[in-house]
Amino acid sequence: MITPEGLHDEAIVADLHCHPAIKSSIFHRDLGSRKEKFLPSLFKRAFWPLSNRASFPKIADGGVDILLSTAYVPEGGWYKDMSLAKWLLLFAPKVRKQIYESSYYEAITAALDEIERQAKDWNLNAENKRKIIHCVRPSMVIDALKKDSVALIHSVEGAHSIQGTSAKDYPNDIRRGLAARVDMDERLVELNNRGVAYLTLAHFYPNECVNPVFPWPEYAFDHGDWEELLAKWDETKGITSRGIYIVERMLELGMLIDISHCTLSARKKIYEIAEHHKAERCLLASHVGAYEVNRLTYNLQDWELKWFADHGCVAGIIFMNYWLTSHDTGMGLRYIEQTLSHMINVAGEEVVGIGTDFDGFTDPPDEIVDISQLPRMTQYLMSVGYKDKTIRKFLGENALNLLLEGWKGSPET
Numbered sequence: 001m002i003t004p005e006g007l008h009d010e011a012i013v014a015d016l017h018c019h020p021a022i023k024s025s026i027f028h029r030d031l032g033s034r035k036e037k038f039l040p041s042l043f044k045r046a047f048w049p050l051s052n053r054a055s056f057p058k059i060a061d062g063g064v065d066i067l068l069s070t071a072y073v074p075e076g077g078w079y080k081d082m083s084l085a086k087w088l089l090l091f092a093p094k095v096r097k098q099i100y101e102s103s104y105y106e107a108i109t110a111a112l113d114e115i116e117r118q119a120k121d122w123n124l125n126a127e128n129k130r131k132i133i134h135c136v137r138p139s140m141v142i143d144a145l146k147k148d149s150v151a152l153i154h155s156v157e158g159a160h161s162i163q164g165t166s167a168k169d170y171p172n173d174i175r176r177g178l179a180a181r182v183d184m185d186e187r188l189v190e191l192n193n194r195g196v197a198y199l200t201l202a203h204f205y206p207n208e209c210v211n212p213v214f215p216w217p218e219y220a221f222d223h224g225d226w227e228e229l230l231a232k233w234d235e236t237k238g239i240t241s242r243g244i245y246i247v248e249r250m251l252e253l254g255m256l257i258d259i260s261h262c263t264l265s266a267r268k269k270i271y272e273i274a275e276h277h278k279a280e281r282c283l284l285a286s287h288v289g290a291y292e293v294n295r296l297t298y299n300l301q302d303w304e305l306k307w308f309a310d311h312g313c314v315a316g317i318i319f320m321n322y323w324l325t326s327h328d329t330g331m332g333l334r335y336i337e338q339t340l341s342h343m344i345n346v347a348g349e350e351v352v353g354i355g356t357d358f359d360g361f362t363d364p365p366d367e368i369v370d371i372s373q374l375p376r377m378t379q380y381l382m383s384v385g386y387k388d389k390t391i392r393k394f395l396g397e398n399a400l401n402l403l404l405e406g407w408k409g410s411p412e413t
Helices: 002-010 018-026 056-061 083-091 093-101 103-124 138-146 178-193 226-230 241-252 264-276 304-309 332-347 374-382 388-406
Strands: 014-018 066-071 132-134 152-155 198-200 256-258 282-286 312-317 353-355
Touching: 002 103, 002 304, 002 374, 014 138, 014 282, 014 312, 014 353, 018 066, 018 103, 056 152, 066 093, 066 103, 066 388, 083 093, 083 226, 093 304, 103 132, 103 152, 132 138, 132 241, 138 152, 138 241, 138 388, 178 241, 241 264, 256 388, 264 282, 304 312, 304 332, 312 388, 332 353, 332 374, 353 388, 374 388
Parallel strands: 014 066, 066 152, 132 152, 152 198, 198 256, 256 282, 282 312, 312 353
Antiparallel strands: none
16 A cells, blocks of 8 residues: 555646745845745744745755746835835845836746746756756656656736736726737747746736736735725626737747736626637646635635536645635644545546645645645545545646647747
C-alpha cells in the first residue's frame, strides 16, 4: 500500500494560480533564498511583503511539478482603498515608479522578465537539484516533467494589464475607441507569443473588458465606510463589447480564458461565446470555491461546475479561508476537502484542481501556510478515504490535461 509521501512524490502536482511574481517584482524578493525576512512568523496567515509562500525552494519541497506563475499589477483603485498600497506610494519610491507611474503593461512585462531572470539564476546554482524550466508551449511542459524539473508557465491576472493606461490614471484608466482595442489586441498577442497560458479577465476593479465581483468579505477589509466601498462594484454588469472581442481572440490564439473574479453575468456570456465557437477545454476558473458550500458570487454555482465537466474545463480550488467558508477559520484542510467533495459529487473527478493563490493578497489555512506544505493535503485526503486515482487527478492530472489539450502556447519559430 502506497504511503502519502509516496503518492505525493509519484503524482503530477500542479498549481493553477500562484503569485511568486508579485513578491519578486513588486517587493524585490529573492525567490531562490531559503531565508525568511523580518517577522514572518507574526504574519503566518496575513499577507506580508517580506515573506515568501512560493519561493523556489518551497516549490521544490512541496513536490510541485507545474506552476502557473501569475503576474499581477495592482489596479489604481488599490491606492484609494488599501492602506498597504498607500504606504507603498509614500515610502517606496522605486515601487511607486514601477507599478503606479508606469503603464500596467510595462509593469506586467517587467514582472514576467524578473521571474524569468530569477529562474535562470536558480538553475545556474549546482546545489539546486530541481531546475525551474520556463515553458512557453505544452511540449516543453512534457520535457520538463521527464527531467523531473518544475515547469514554470506564465499567466496574467486582470485584463487591465493590456490596457496601456497606468494606476495613476485611475479612475480614468478605462479608455474607449477603436485605437484602444487595437492596442489591447497587440499586447494580447505579445503575451501569447512569450508563452502566457491564460489571462484572468477580471480582478479587483472594473476594467475595459469585464466587471468583477466584490473581492473581499467584510471581516477581511478594514475600511471606514463599507457602503461607499460596496457601491464601487455593480455585480449586475458583465462583459463589455471589447471583452467579447478579447475572449474571441484568446480562443483564436489558443490561450486559456480564466473566469475567476468575473461577475455571474460575465461568466454566462463567456460560456455562450465558447459554445458558439464550439470550443472545448478553453476555460478554467484558476482559484475559486463552490457556491453551494459558501454562497458568495465569486464561487462557481453547480450548473457552472456541470458546464465545466461537459466542456473539459477545470476549477482550481483556492486555498483561502474566506472563499471556502462563511466565517474566518484556520482549519483550512477540512474546508478545502469539503469544497473538493462537493465539486466531485456535482461534476465528477475530472473538473477539480489546485489554485492556491499563495503569495497573492491572501489568507491561507493555518495547516498549509505555504506551498512547501502541499504534501499535507495529500496526507489528509488519504486519511479521510479518498482513492489514489482521485487524489492524483486533483493534485495535477486534470490541470496537465487541460494544458496539453486546451493551450496552444507560443508559436514555434
